[in-house]
Structure formats: C-alpha cells, structure tokens
Amino acid sequence: MNKVVLGIFPHADDAASSCGGTLARFAAEGWRVILARVTNDDKDSMDLPSKAETELANTIEFHRAAEIMGAEIVELGYVTDVLGDVNMVGLRERIVYLFRKYRPYAVFTFDPYAHYEPNLDHVRTAQAVEEAFWVSNFHLHYPEHLGQGYQPHCVCERWYFGRVLPDANYAVDITDYFEQKVRALCAHDKMMRNTLHQLQLQLRTWGRRVPAIDQAIEGDLRPMVEGLLRAHNGELAQSFGMAPGHLAEAFRVNRFGFWEEFVQAESEPLPGKPEEMFNRSCFEPGKGPRLFN
Numbered sequence: 001m002n003k004v005v006l007g008i009f010p011h012a013d014d015a016a017s018s019c020g021g022t023l024a025r026f027a028a029e030g031w032r033v034i035l036a037r038v039t040n041d042d043k044d045s046m047d048l049p050s051k052a053e054t055e056l057a058n059t060i061e062f063h064r065a066a067e068i069m070g071a072e073i074v075e076l077g078y079v080t081d082v083l084g085d086v087n088m089v090g091l092r093e094r095i096v097y098l099f100r101k102y103r104p105y106a107v108f109t110f111d112p113y114a115h116y117e118p119n120l121d122h123v124r125t126a127q128a129v130e131e132a133f134w135v136s137n138f139h140l141h142y143p144e145h146l147g148q149g150y151q152p153h154c155v156c157e158r159w160y161f162g163r164v165l166p167d168a169n170y171a172v173d174i175t176d177y178f179e180q181k182v183r184a185l186c187a188h189d190k191m192m193r194n195t196l197h198q199l200q201l202q203l204r205t206w207g208r209r210v211p212a213i214d215q216a217i218e219g220d221l222r223p224m225v226e227g228l229l230r231a232h233n234g235e236l237a238q239s240f241g242m243a244p245g246h247l248a249e250a251f252r253v254n255r256f257g258f259w260e261e262f263v264q265a266e267s268e269p270l271p272g273k274p275e276e277m278f279n280r281s282c283f284e285p286g287k288g289p290r291l292f293n
Helices: 013-030 051-069 090-103 118-136 177-187 189-206 211-216 222-239 259-267
Strands: 004-008 032-039 072-078 106-110 155-159 171-175 246-252 290-291
Touching: 004 013, 004 090, 004 118, 004 246, 013 032, 013 051, 013 106, 013 155, 013 171, 013 246, 032 051, 032 090, 032 118, 032 259, 051 072, 051 189, 072 090, 090 118, 106 118, 118 155, 171 222, 177 189, 177 222, 189 211, 211 222, 222 246
Parallel strands: 004 032, 004 106, 032 072, 106 155, 171 290
Antiparallel strands: 155 246, 171 246
C-alpha cells in the first residue's frame, strides 16, 4: 500500500478547519500527507491593500499551517472565487495528474453532494475530484501523462467533508491532535480575521454585533477559534458515541460504494500487502456509523 493521503482544497484554510486533526493524525502515524491548494487566495484579507500582498500573506501562512500538520504543499494556481468560470475539464485534468503522480491511497475534499454549500469554489473542486476519481483509471484519458512516466491510478478511499454533511459514516478521534488543528487554523491569521469580518458585516446589516467577534478581529484570534472548534468537534464526538471529553472530525467515506459488500466477502490480500486498512470496521456493511479510535 502506498501510504499517501492527498487533500485537495479550494482554499488554504480548508484543510485545517475541516480535517486538520485527522491529517495531523495520519502524519503522526507515518503517512505522507499532501495538501493541494486549488486557488491562490488573492482576495481573502480584510486589510491588505492589494491582491498580490494578500496572495503572498496567505501563501506564507498556508506553509506555516501545513508544517504544523506535518504536511507538504502542492499549488494548482487558479484564481480564487472564480472557479465557476474555469474549464472543468482542465481542472479535472490537473487533479488526475496529481492522482497519477502521487498515487494516493485516499483523497480528502468537500463532498460533491453536500447540502447547502454556498461557495462555488468548494462545489467545483468537489465535482472535479469526484470526476477525476473516475477517469484517472482510464489510459485514454490524458494519455500525455503516460508519456511523462505516470500510469493510470485508482484512489481507494474518498474522504468527504462539508458544512452540512449528508450520511456521515466515519468519525476520527482527534482528541490528541486537537492542539495541532487549532494552531494550524490560527496560522491562517489573514483568512480567519477576514472570515470573522464577513460575519461582522452581516451582523451590521442585521443591526447587531457580537462583542466577542469584534474583540477577536482586533486582538487574539485563538480563544474564539479554539472555543468554536472545541464545541463543534465535541458535538461530533458525542454524536458518534465517543466518551465525554473526546473530540472528533466526521466524514462520509466512500471506498467501493455499491461493490463494498461483495469485495468484503470475496477479496483476499495481495502478497506482502498490509491488512490494517482493509480491516477498518467503518466499512462493515449494515453497521452504520463507525469510529476510527
């Protein structure tokens, strides 16, 4: 098994916020963790005077966050907030290329079927990853990759996350990695302050304010970020039946889909291949949500 996980995220802060604890756990357990950022985040600041300065600041902070999580970075370089205008076949080709180059066991991204996702960059990235999973197996899709020395590759597992995640079936205990998640997300100082600023502007339209948000924007981000994450990840852990005080991230993990029950019953290990991933209990048919403890 190639112990590589590849996260494909439209924006720099998506990795830490959505699955930072899980990625840190994979890295700590000896996996190679690669974060592919699709866009350049050149508009995501509330106070920098230019797109160039914003892009540079967010890129520097992305590298800090990746280091905290034990990950490396790949840049695709698309302009942020306009993925709805790009050629989807071209975006898909770039992701197929990553699959064939790094040959990951699993891929992380937004769920292409998630409910109520307002950010089109998230939607387009998820759709491109889902389609790339399908076509990366076929040698007649993008044969130029083969000429560069890369072969067709099929990712085994797709780990999907979302704001509103339908049919979450897998929870990862990140209690021991929560501190890394918080530090990684706080490393995105410009993006997190801008996120809070967006909320602040919406509150003003409503005719109200939240003093804690105002204070976080002007001062130390960490207390608010940590508090919100702890509450959210605590609720997820509780919903999956973890012991009090534990923290979790939840995913919809898809391995063989329709074929899962069949391959569970009929498959056998290849010579010299480890069994630990095959035996993970979350994929037992009919068992409902499972835990990665």
